[in-house]
Amino acid sequence: QVQLVESGGGLVQAGGSLRLSCAASGRTDDGYAMGWFRQAPGKEREFVAGISWSGGSTSYADSVKGRFTISRNNVKATVYLQMNSLKPEDTAVYFCAARAYGYTWPSRNSYEYVYWGQGTQVTVSS
Numbered sequence: 001q002v003q004l005v006e007s008g009g010g011l012v013q014a015g016g017s018l019r020l021s022c023a024a025s026g027r028t029d030d031g032y033a034m035g036w037f038r039q040a041p042g043k044e045r046e047f048v049a050g051i052s053w054s055g056g057s058t059s060y061a062d063s064v065k066g067r068f069t070i071s072r073n074n075v076k077a078t079v080y081l082q083m084n085s086l087k088p089e090d091t092a093v094y095f096c097a098a099r100a101y102g103y104t105w106p107s108r109n110s111y112e113y114v115y116w117g118q119g120t121q122v123t124v125s126s
Helices: none
Strands: 002-007 010-013 018-026 034-039 046-051 058-060 068-073 078-083 092-098 120-125
Touching (some): 018 034, 034 068, 034 078
Antiparallel strands (some): 002 018, 034 092, 092 120
16 A cells, blocks of 8 residues: 655746655555646546656656656655646646556556545646
8 A cells, every 4th residue: 555645736826836746655665656647627637747666767748748857766755746837727736646566667547546645736827
């Protein structure tokens, strides 16, 4: 079992930056990929970024490529999402997710993640 807790969300003006953190607890020494997803009001949850267990492989949605950076520190059992050049359309609840043990490569599909955090709100004003 893995428990995930996100933090770092908030209100920021367009063009600003935020860094989200996702702290894992429980079975954190296993090899599993992690990802960030987001869900805006009235929309489906969508993939934002994913990272392999080693951190050597990352994947991004086209809408955030070049603006967002995902990273992880396995010693601290924490995954980060650095968000720069934020736009109003980035406004959403952001969720951290982890794949099951042994699935070390990230996926863009939410159904392939078994552990989820409670989410953190990001609001970008124009």
